Amino acid sequence: MNKPQKRKILVAGNWKMNGNLALIDSMSQTFATQDFKHVDVVVCPPAVYLSSFNEPDFAIGAQNVSHLDGGAYTGEVSISMLSELPVKYVIVGHSERREYFNESNELIAEKVYKILECGLTPIFCIGESEQIRESGKLFGFLAEQLDAVINRIGIQAFNQLIVAYEPIWAIGTGKTATPEQAQEVHHFIREHLAGHDANTASGVRILYGGSVNAASASALFSQPDVDGGLVGGASLKPTEFVNICLAAEQLG
Numbered sequence: 001m002n003k004p005q006k007r008k009i010l011v012a013g014n015w016k017m018n019g020n021l022a023l024i025d026s027m028s029q030t031f032a033t034q035d036f037k038h039v040d041v042v043v044c045p046p047a048v049y050l051s052s053f054n055e056p057d058f059a060i061g062a063q064n065v066s067h068l069d070g071g072a073y074t075g076e077v078s079i080s081m082l083s084e085l086p087v088k089y090v091i092v093g094h095s096e097r098r099e100y101f102n103e104s105n106e107l108i109a110e111k112v113y114k115i116l117e118c119g120l121t122p123i124f125c126i127g128e129s130e131q132i133r134e135s136g137k138l139f140g141f142l143a144e145q146l147d148a149v150i151n152r153i154g155i156q157a158f159n160q161l162i163v164a165y166e167p168i169w170a171i172g173t174g175k176t177a178t179p180e181q182a183q184e185v186h187h188f189i190r191e192h193l194a195g196h197d198a199n200t201a202s203g204v205r206i207l208y209g210g211s212v213n214a215a216s217a218s219a220l221f222s223q224p225d226v227d228g229g230l231v232g233g234a235s236l237k238p239t240e241f242v243n244i245c246l247a248a249e250q251l252g
């Protein structure tokens, strides 16, 4: 099924704390031979490499930003600093930030606010652990994550951001959600947003993340409410990542 025109498929590669100058080189060379028209491609390298790409074929995203504006905060990077770089997107709320750096729903909502205020596009991640899913609290848990942003900024924030649904049990495990599992949750997310504003809900792009690879991409991205992917491990392999983007291109 083709996506509505306004929901162009987006494929974002999140390198996490991986990669080096050699990977930037080989990724750029691999993409230089491609011409994607029906898919937006984003590469999110570690912060030190955000200025190292000279690649017109994909956009650049940061993996994190501070909620603070500037000052004596060793190690932090502000949104105004990112906005001086060729950065269009910022991942926010990734489960690894929530778990290892204690980022709360409220802090994440504040970061989303800062990113939007500066005119960049948040890739706002939500997702549940296996334990939450098995306890039957899945939808309530995801609703809380969404509501933190709605309460801080309003539903209109979702006109300018991208949601990424990443079940934690599928991240880096090789255990991809089935297309049906992904669709069920993406549909819930869209319905939840529609409870606030139907028009906003129908336009928001919702990516799936969790062990996406070239073999699983097409079935996932062809689900009616799945508008692309946030790809971790497979985005570190240029040919595999291009093949995921090609699968998306064919659905466009």
Ligand SMILES: O=C[C@H](O)COP(=O)(O)O
Residues within 6 Å of the ligand: 014, 094, 166, 170, 171, 172, 173, 174, 209, 210, 211, 212, 230, 231, 232, 233, 234
């Ligand atoms: O941000 C990307 C996700 O955490 C997915 O990672 P993965 O594709 O390695 O499972």
